Amino acid sequence: MGRIYVRPSQRSARPQRIRTVQLLIGFWVLAALLAACGQPAPDVSEVSPAASSADSTPVEAGTPSASPQKTYPVKLKHDGGETTIMKEPGRIVVLGDEMAERALALGIKPVGYGSSRLQSASVGSPVVRTSYLDPKLLGQPKFVGSSLEPSIETILSLKPDLILYLYYDPKLYESASRIAPTLAFDVGQKGAWQRALKVVGQAVGRQEMADEIIRDFDARRKALRDQLAPVAKSSPQVAVLYLPSPDTTMVFDGRFTLADIFPDLGFRLTQPSGVQIGRSGFSEVSAEALSELDADNIVTIRIKGTEGQRQYQAEEVLLTLGVPVRTYFIDPERPYTGPYSEPSFMDDFASLLLGRKASWEQRSEVPRGRVREAGSPL
Secondary structure: OHHHOOOHHHOOOOHHHHHHHHHHHOHHHHHHHHHHHOOOOOOOOOEEOOOOOOOOOOEOOOOOOOOOOOOOOEEEEEOOEEEEEOOOOOOEEEEOHHHHHHHHHOOEOOOEEEOOOOOOOOOOOEOOOOOOOOHHHHOOOEEOEOOOOEOHHHHHHOOOOEEEEEOOOHHHHHHHHHHOOEEEEOOOOOOHHHHHHHHHHHHOOOHHHHHHHHHHHHHHHHHHHHHHHHHHHHOOEEEEEEEEEOOEEEEEOOOOOOOOHHHHOOOEEOOOOOOOOOOOOEEEOOHHHHOOOOOOEEEEEEEOOOOOOOOOHHHHHHOOOOOOEEEEEEOOOOOOOOOOHHHHHHHHHHHHHOOOOOHHHHOOOOOOOOHHHOOOOO
């Protein structure tokens, strides 16, 4: 496992190695690892003064919204420190797919988009679509490069008045802050997207909209937990395994952001006896150790596009355990947390545990305009 522990300070010195890690385990696992290796996030609950608009008009590229009531300047605490925004932001750059979800959920169409997941984007060209986002929500922001190493020149050319940054590297945060007020957020903590959404909502005068999205999500989670209660009572233990390659298996506990959906739905996460999981929330596990796994349900996660590949080594062992093994194929371009992605994963995992098809098996993965509409009743 030593080969995947890449600290932020080592990133620029070993770009090829990082790319290999991304291909091996998927960027969403790397993101959680980097977040776990970062500094503790400060409290983001103190925000002053509070904006009070429920305006729902999208912030079009370069055009401030016509909001009825906003108060500026506004001082915001976030995971990168404290930032004062002097006026209503209209030109917004997002660095990181998680940050893009937070902006889009509030009706913001960014002028710039940085991503380390998009496979076909080129620096300086419009991002026409991603594999899962509705193009009408996205607009056509200019691609500014990897969110880990974006093009500063391209960001400068967009003349942003707010940058939303997925917090990995303090040096990059400082560079972004010299261009425009920058809000930075850790992705690897429980409830991270909700906290970030509240702060971004206050930055753009849409605090009430952010609160409504979070209330809708909480209500959806409770409804699913209630529906799954009989299953959780009879089969409470779930093992969540990630299979990035035929001979590599990782096991998650509740500290990993994607896996913590299962305790939220009323289940207990379990791992093979004797496996020690670090603070990142996951650990590599041998196929032999899986033979000792005590679980009522097993969810295996594979990369979308590997559906036709041969059976993985872990799957051969799991089939001997005599418990349901449910496979989920994850989109490598989709972040594993956010106001669009988390409700979608939550719906899909609930469907799997109920023995039904997940959403990606029966419809396009295109979220609608509001998070409360994500997914449909099971």
